Each structure stands twice: as C-alpha cells, then as structure tokens.
Amino acid sequence: MNVLGLYNYWVVMVLMMLGFYIVISQGNLIKKIIGLSIFQASVFILYISMAKVAGGTAPILDESISTYSNPLPHVLILTAIVVGVATTALGLALVVRIRESYGTIEEDEIQAQDEEA
Amino acid sequence: MIALALDVGSWILLVAGSFICVTGGVGMLRFPDFFTRIHAAGVTDTLGAGLIFTGLMLQAGLSLVLAKLVMILLFMLFTSPTASHAVAKAALHSGLEPQLDDVDDRSGVDS
Amino acid sequence: MTAVAVVLMRDLFAVVMLTGIYSLLSASFFVVFDAVDVAFTEAAVGAGISTLLMLSTLTLTGRYAKESTQKPWLALAIVTVTGALLIYGTLDMPTIGSASAPIHQHVAPRYLNDSMQEIAVPNVVTSVLASYRGYDTLGESFVIFTAGIGVLALLMVLQRRRASDVDAHGPMHQHLILRIVAKILIPLILLFALYVQFHGDYGPGGGFQAGVIFAAAIILYSMLFGLSAARQTISQPLIFALSAVGVLLYGGVGVACMLLGGNYLDYDALAEDPVAGQHLGILLVELGVGITVASVMIIIFFTFNGRSLSERGRRR
C-alpha cells in the first residue's frame, strides 16, 4: 500500500523529467516552450495530488458532506495556470521576434549567426 | 416503482451508449482511411454521447442538473457534426481522397 | 503518456495537438482528484487558449523542427540522475490521500470550518482565492496584466490599411455551415461566461475561468470572420482600457476598504454586515479579475494575429 500510495508522485517525477529533457535537448525554441509547459503541468499535478484527502470531495460546502479535499493548493494552482499561460504567451512572443530577426528558431543556427556577427 | 423503471432505463441507455462508444473507438482504430474514420467518430460523437447523456438525465431527476445536461447535449449535437463536416471538407480540399478499392497499402490496420 | 510522443515528433502541428490532449488528460485527472476549479481552468486555459497561441505562433515561425544534432546522451544522463534523486525524495512523502499529511494540518481546516460563518460562500476555493489570500490574487492579476503589456511591446504592429485587404472576406469564408453555427453559438458562449463569472460563489467557476471563456468567444469570432471584423466589433483601445480597469477595480476595492476603516482588501468594511461585505467584495474582485483576464487574452491573441496578417501582407 505504501509503495502504491507514492505512485502518483513517481508519475509526476517522470513527467517533470520529460519536460526537463525536452528543454535541454531540443534545439527548437517552440519545443522548448512546450517542454516548459509540460514541466509546469507536472508541478500542478504534484500539488493537486497532495491536496487530495481520501474519501473527501471537492471543496464546495454542503451540509451532507463532511470531508473535503484541501482547497489551498487548488487556489494556488488555479492562479498558477492562468499566470502560466500568460508567461507562455510572452515566451512565444519572444520566439516570434527571434524568428523575425534571425530567420530561424533553431538554437544552434542562432548561435552560429551570433558568432559570425 | 417509477424509480426502479427509471433506474433500469438509465442502465440500459448507459450500457448501450458505452457499447456504441467502444464500437466507435474500435472503428477509429481499425478503419482503413480517413473518411471511414469520420464515420466512426461521428457515431461516438452523436449517438454514443446522446445515449449516455439521456441515461444520465434519467438519473438526474427534475433539477438544475437536468437542464445542464440538456444544454450540454444540445451543444454537442450542434458542434460535433459541424466540426466533422469542417474537417472532412478541409481534408477533401487539401487533396486527400477517399480510398475506393481494397488497396491495402495505406491501411491503418497496423496496430 | 502523451509527453513521450511530444519528444519524438518533429511535425510541430502534431506536437501542439498532442499537447492539447495532454492538458485534457491532466484536467480529467484534476476532476478525479477533486480539484474542480482547477480542472475548469486547465480545460479552458490549457486546452483552449494555449493551444490557440501555439498554433498562431506556428503560422509565424514555420512548421517543422530540425532533427536535433547534438548528442542527447549527456542530457539524458542529467535527467535520469535528477529524476532518480527526486524519486528517492518522494519515498519520504506521506501517502496520497492520508488525512494526516502535514499539508492538511495548518490553515486548511480553518478555511473549511470557518468560511461558512465568515464569508458564507459555499465554494471554498473562491473564498480563499478572493478573500483570505486576496493579496496573492491581486499579484497574479498584475502579472497577467504585465504579460499582456509585454506581448504588446514585443509584437505590436502599427495599424496600416494594408493588412485589411488580405482577409477582406474573412479567412474561412468558404465554411458556410461553420460560420452559421458559430453565429448561433457565440451569444450562448458569452452568456455562459457570465454565468460562470457570477455563479463562482456557489459552484466551480470565477473570474479567471469566465474571463478565459469570454475571450474564447471573441477569438472564435475573429477566427471565423476575420481579425478586422473583430476589431470593428470590439475596438482595441477599449480592450486596452478594460484590461487596466480590471486591475484598478481590484486595487480600488482594496482602497475602498481602507477608506471605510478596514485593512487593505478587508471586505468586512464594505457593508454594515461583515458577511454581506465579504460577498460584495468577492463579487467585485472576481469581476475585476475576469475583466483583466478576458481583455489580456484578447489582446494577446489579436497581437499575434495582427502580426501574422501584416507578415503575409509584406510577403505579397
């Protein structure tokens, strides 16, 4: 039971590492941003799994229910998602500008152009 | 008595809906080309969803939940055929053609 | 899960679609784990808006990724070691769902037990969001506002007439059925957004989600009928103003609380009865958040698209 109870965290870690891997190994900037958002999503899942209380339901109060899951992580993640998308948009805007001035979004090509200049 | 009838009715509808969804899923996986797969997806989107939602409606009783279910069902009946239509049209425009004979070279039966 | 395929695929369009599936999956996960509000947001934001943004970036930057040239072994090694360490770390974590975990001991019981008397809003997530942790949320809405400004600063193009003749008919003028169905649906979507906005006290929902849904309706309109048509419907200076108004409304509620003798963002001071004051405060604050989120999302989308339109105009 103990091992199974941690299974969720392991999935989170695997996802997180996948996102990390994409960020450091892929040269394409858009893919890097996607990797970042996968990393982000894994953190969201981590928080939400911590908030779960066995046998509890969603934290919308009702007289007939006595156990609820923890609402605090929900609040944090809710705002984090929206902020996450705003920052992703900012990153994408940067990518677009890079594309316009360098003509490419591959990291190594950008570096090559920088060294020429 | 009526409660029992409602239960049985929703049971039947839910099981039938699930069955149709699974059928659609199998079709999605096994059908040979894109245009046949649209058919499979359409079956799931309309009939399967319709049956499952109707089954849930019988469970819900007269309440706000029922109204919401009806709205979602209507919404889905509106949008999913539209989306399928748009996808099919775009596919046809881009030069993807229906596979007419039993040529097996492009089949999706590789799973 | 889906993420594996994202690593492998080079066609960026397919990757973006799989990202959409991935966020749908994680949203279903949130529902199973009771985080209804979060699932709501993730569905609207992760699956909807960020997919849209990625797609519109792709039209600007081109579709295919290059084969990665450097050796991935070093990266793989680093990732494996870090992952192994993190998993080792999880062995000390409390089991999922155990009610005695430290996270459930501090403030959560107070929120759950007392918020009914203090605020009388059934959705605890909303009350924590807007009242107990009002400062955080104020900060978040400022962050979003700033991100909107940042995108504008990076991608703003000066308005020229040249862009408008490119999509004179609207980009999807051949999809007649799509346009008619969308015409029927858009008012319903707007109505639904308002419902989510004001029903957030009692069920899942609130300013963030409603804002995103509202923006989604506008974006749908501009996708089907062209950006210039959408700009005629909703003038751009108005959105700029609105995004500031939203943040100011939030901040202003706080100042009003101070003027009425409470602390900053202490809604008790807003009305005679503290509970009514809390209600009013939460409603106003959520409205502010909703306005900000909606207008910032619309701004971001319009700027991205205006950029791609003027690009295309230049290429002709």
Add this chain to the structure above:
Amino acid sequence: MFLTATAAILVVMLMALIRAFLGPTLYDRILAVNMFGTNTVLLIAVVGFLMGRPEFLDIAMVYALVNFISVIAILRYFEYSPPDETVEHK
C-alpha cells in the same frame, strides 16, 4: 453502472489516443483529438455522477466548447499553410 460507462469511455479514449499517435495524416489526428475531447466531456459527466456531485457539469460544458474551438482553430491555421505541405508523410 456508472463504473461500466466510465470503463468503456476510458477504453475509447485510449483508442483515440493510439489513433492520434499513429494517424497517418494530420486530419486523422484532428479527428482523434476531437473524439478524445468528446469522450472527455462524457467522462467528466459520468464521473460527476459517480462521485455523487453532479454539479460539476459546468466543466463538461467548457470542455465541449473548448473542443469545438480548438478544432476550428487547427483547421483555420492549417488551411493557411502552403499546399505542398498539406499531406504529410503518407
């Protein structure tokens, strides 16, 4: 009985996912994503009933909406890309 439906929907979701992975053309993927979205709507609705809190149908509504919008968005941006790229690696 809700469990039966949940299991069936999960199976279908898996199938759609496989199709989205394999999908020889882009349109197959769009279709698979669409179907996946529909199934998510169903799943949310059924799970809401399973957990005895059917108030969560709002989320299902948002899903249906998002599903529609994203399909349209994909089509819209896809039609802009030049014609020689439209049919990918058959």
